[in-house]
Amino acid sequence: MKQIILLLALFLGTNLVADIQKGKAVYAANCAICHTVNGGSALGADFNIVSYTRTKEDIEAYIKDPYSMYEKFGYSANAMPTLPLEDEEFRDVTDYIDSLQPFKEWMKKKKM
Numbered sequence: 001m002k003q004i005i006l007l008l009a010l011f012l013g014t015n016l017v018a019d020i021q022k023g024k025a026v027y028a029a030n031c032a033i034c035h036t037v038n039g040g041s042a043l044g045a046d047f048n049i050v051s052y053t054r055t056k057e058d059i060e061a062y063i064k065d066p067y068s069m070y071e072k073f074g075y076s077a078n079a080m081p082t083l084p085l086e087d088e089e090f091r092d093v094t095d096y097i098d099s100l101q102p103f104k105e106w107m108k109k110k111k112m
């Protein structure tokens with residue numbers, strides 16, 4: 001029984017890493033023209049800052065439908081297009097952004 005649980009944990013673990021890798025590819029293909037990672041300037045916010053300041057749920061909601069979220073995020077206008085991605089790609093790129101700042105769980109629980 002213990003071995004099965006261990007195997008399952010290993011499987012889920014590698015799955016998680018794979019999603020982040022896939023999300024990185026989604027980022028490179030669809031977001032990199034407007035968003036940086038690790039500093040720099042572009043039209044949209046740097047994803048390290050986004051990862052630090054936003055909850056995972058809000059990040060996913062924003063990527064799926066920027067128009068319905070921009071006011072909640074404090075923007076006065078919406079310039080980010082609604083992207084025609086698959087649900088899985090939305091989830092993967094959210095996982096990727098969320099993984100950029102792993103040391104902020106305590107902040108996220110507070111729900112800013």
Ligand code: HEC
Nearest residue numbers: 030031034043044045050062063066070075077078079080
């Ligand atoms: C054409 C440029 C453009 C593309 C492509 C784009 N964005 Fe954006 N994004 C923006 C702009 C501009 C904003 C600022 C708010 C707005 O205009 O909606 C923004 C805002 C955001 C925010 C909110 C940032 C915050 O915390 O304030 C997130 C999250 C985000 N984008 C994620 C993504 C992801 C993920 C992709 C790719 C799948 C992507 N964006 C593609 C331009 C873009």
